[in-house]
Amino acid sequence: ETRSADDYDMLLKVVLIGDSGVGKTNCLSRFTRQEFAQASKPTIGVEFATRALTVDEDLVKIQIWDTAGQERYRAITNAYYRGAVGALVVYDVTRSPTFESIPRWLTELREHASSDMVVMLVGNKTDLTDQREVSVQQGQALAEQEGLMFIETSAADGSNVEAAFTRVAEQIHSAVR
Numbered sequence: 001e002t003r004s005a006d007d008y009d010m011l012l013k014v015v016l017i018g019d020s021g022v023g024k025t026n027c028l029s030r031f032t033r034q035e036f037a038q039a040s041k042p043t044i045g046v047e048f049a050t051r052a053l054t055v056d057e058d059l060v061k062i063q064i065w066d067t068a069g070q071e072r073y074r075a076i077t078n079a080y081y082r083g084a085v086g087a088l089v090v091y092d093v094t095r096s097p098t099f100e101s102i103p104r105w106l107t108e109l110r111e112h113a114s115s116d117m118v119v120m121l122v123g124n125k126t127d128l129t130d131q132r133e134v135s136v137q138q139g140q141a142l143a144e145q146e147g148l149m150f151i152e153t154s155a156a157d158g159s160n161v162e163a164a165f166t167r168v169a170e171q172i173h174s175a176v177r
């Protein structure tokens, strides 16, 4: 039996949020296309990308939304969050201010999103070891305090990006089936 691209068991909308420059677009491109871009270019136009994963024998299509640069203007629209069942809240482990912004992003998320949304805190850019400003322990502590899943990633070398999206998908899948 062959399955077409539209023949999936579950479609999950997952949103990416966090300060500008933390690596949201590159986490998305790494996961959906195995691509990383060294140069920072503002995300314009691209609204989402999808990738299918097999979770417990179900073909789960993850539709991942990127902010398209809206976060720069603090004007993420309701449409962005509508229907989302998962969120990756991303900071940059080499820039403390992006970690300090997390509570503000969580407040916004809770205003817009349903309370049963699966949320993962993501510390990105772990490849930049000698520039680290936020420790693993700090990330873990915040995640615990806020009741979030937690992971550290590098979109540059690819580590844990797959795991971040997969764990969120598995968590959502086990909650709804």
Ligand code: GDP
Binding pocket: 018, 019, 020, 021, 022, 023, 024, 025, 026, 027, 037, 038, 039, 040, 041, 043, 124, 125, 126, 127, 128, 153, 154, 155, 156, 157
């Ligand atoms: P966004 O604004 O959150 O979407 O961030 P981008 O994905 O555009 O990334 C901002 C900058 O950080 C770009 O120059 C990327 O190349 C860089 N970047 C993103 N992820 C990583 C990473 O894991 N490691 C390193 N070293 N750079 C990264």
